[in-house]
Structures are given as structure tokens and as C-alpha cells.
Amino acid sequence: MKFGAILIVLGLAGLAPARLLPQSLLSPADRARLAEANSLVASLAEQIWPGWQGTPFALLLVTDSIEYLLGHPRPTSEFSGPLFDSILGMDVRSRPRVFAPTLLATFPAVGGVPTIVVGAAERTGKSSTDWVLTLLHEHFHQWQYSLPDYYRRTEELDLAAGDSSGMWMLNYPFPYDSGPVQAAARDLARALAQALDTGPRPRRPAIRAVIRARAALAEHLTAAETRYLEFQLWQEGVARSIEYRAAELAARSHRPGGAYKRLRDYTSYADVSRQKRLALRRELEQLDLEKNRRISFYPLGAAYALLLDSTQPGWKQTYESTPFVMTPLLKAGE
DSSP states (O other): OHHHHHHHHHTOTTOOOOEEOOTTTSOHHHHHHHHHHHHHHHHHHHHHSTTOTTSOOOEEEEOSSEEEEESOSSOOTTSEEEEEETTTTEEEEEEEOOSOTTOEEEEEEETTEEEEEEEOHHHHTOOHHHHHHHHHHHHHHHHHHTSTTHHHHHHHTOOSTTOOSSTHHHHOOOOTTOHHHHHHHHHHHHHHHHHHHSOSTTHHHHHHHHHHHHHHHHTTSOHHHHHHHHHHIIIIIHHHHHHHHHHHHHHHHOOOOHHHHTSTTOOOHHHHHHHHHHHHHHHHHTOOHHHHGGGGHHHHHHHHHHHHHHHOTTHHHHHHHSTTOOHHHHHHTO
């Protein structure tokens, strides 16, 4: 960072370094949160998931009138800049707003590269710490999308029904309103909660109960609906578990930045980690498939991942090589 500043001052022949980003373009709060997210990724990503560290952390921050592009390996021409932000230590490009400032999603929004498109914490209804941890959730999606043949394999699931936009992942007609499906999903959630609460020695019977509950749910689903269930557990559920793991590790070993700690709504990672574990338990106990629809898969899949963390240390390698299924991974450690 200092070396880049020296080059700017000296104006060496043949070099065209980015200009320093004026402090007024990004708000101090946005800067502090983005810097904290970058710091978490740098210090924790490899501990959380081997091989995740090198994934581009491309992000489009959407404000009311301007979008700011950061960390993108292939920025497109409609963005002006770059301007170098000395606090974030990276180039920032901008364009007039295109996306809604309440959006929080990851998709190939810029240059065909999976990009986190996110409004500020205030516009997405999240506290600063929840917002930062959600960025890690979305960054894990970037890693998932970078896996070999990810897009070809999603096509082979045969769930798109002609939709080439990827919106089928959100809008697939899963039988959320079916009474038997709702009851079986609640049984699965309860079995997962009980397995998470069980100590190491009696955990094998608890895991068998999870597998039986999952099989009972599948009896009320078509083969395609079962594939969709497993896909969501694999993709969204495991990404949700990254938030829990990141908060837990950050509470032990990460030192938040000073500007981040001075934010009005700052909450320690230790407190957030406890809150998230309690929230997961509550979501499992009160699973409401009819009300929460696809979001119900998040706590279910996260519970799968946390069980695998505690019972099968090598499961992450299998997860990568056999995508879009979770239950067979749990069976392997039965």
C-alpha cells in the first residue's frame, strides 16, 4: 500500500497508478465494514475451508445513487476509475446505480464473474457484524460457483425446466404447502437439533435418526424434488454454516479493526456467535416450511454441515468432489 503511494507521488515514467480515492465517495461506515470483511477472509478463510482463500472476493456495493466495484478481476468498461482506496488497500471503480440498494445476492453481475451484489448494512436490514458475516456467506458461494463443471452439473440436475437465467434455484416449485411434507421436514429439523445437542459417544444413533427422518421426507417427494432439496442443503445450507464457523473462529483469534469497533452497532464476534447458535436451534425447533419456503433449507443444511464438522474431519474434500448432495456425506460417518 505504501509502495503504491510512493509511485503516485513520484509519477514514474510509463506508470499510471490509480488515484487515491477521496474519502467522501465511500462512507466511513461502509469502509470500516468492507475492511473488516477483507480482514476476516484473509485471516480465516483457509482455516474455515481449505482451498477457499484464493477465490476472488469480487463485490459490488450498491448505494442509493452509485455502485462501487471492488476486488473484481475483470471490471467492465461502464465503470469509471480506478481510484485507489488507501484504507481498503485496493482499487475502487464506480458507475451509476443499476441494482436495488436492498439486494444481497451473488451472481455473474459484472463481466461474467460471480460478484457479490450488496446494499449497505442499513439498506439490507442487518447489523454491521451480521452484514460482514453475510459477506463471507456470499463469498463462499463464489467458491462454490468456481468448482469445476459447477454450471454443467447444475444443468444435469434437470430442474431448470428451460430456465437459463438460474432463477429456478430460487423459484423451483417445491411442495412447501403440502401438509405431509411440512410434517416430515419438521421431524428432520428436530432430529438434526437433537443430534447437534448429543455428545460424541451417543451421536451415531442420533445421526441414524437424522438419516431416517430424511428418508421419511423423501417418501413425500418426487425424485426431482429430492434433488432440489439436496442441492439447497449443499449450496445454501453449507454457506449458512460458514457464518457460524467464521463468528466462532473470529471470537477466538481475530482482532477487529479500530474503525469497525467504533461503529455504533458494533457487536463482538463472541456475542454474535452465541446469538447465531441460539438462532439456529430456534429455527430448527420452529421450522415453518409454509411460511419460510426456500429459506427453511438454510438451517437444515447448516445443521448437516455442523454435524459433519464434528464427526468427519475430511468431509469437505468429498463435498467438493461430489456436489449437490449432503445426506450421503452424513451416511458415510454413520
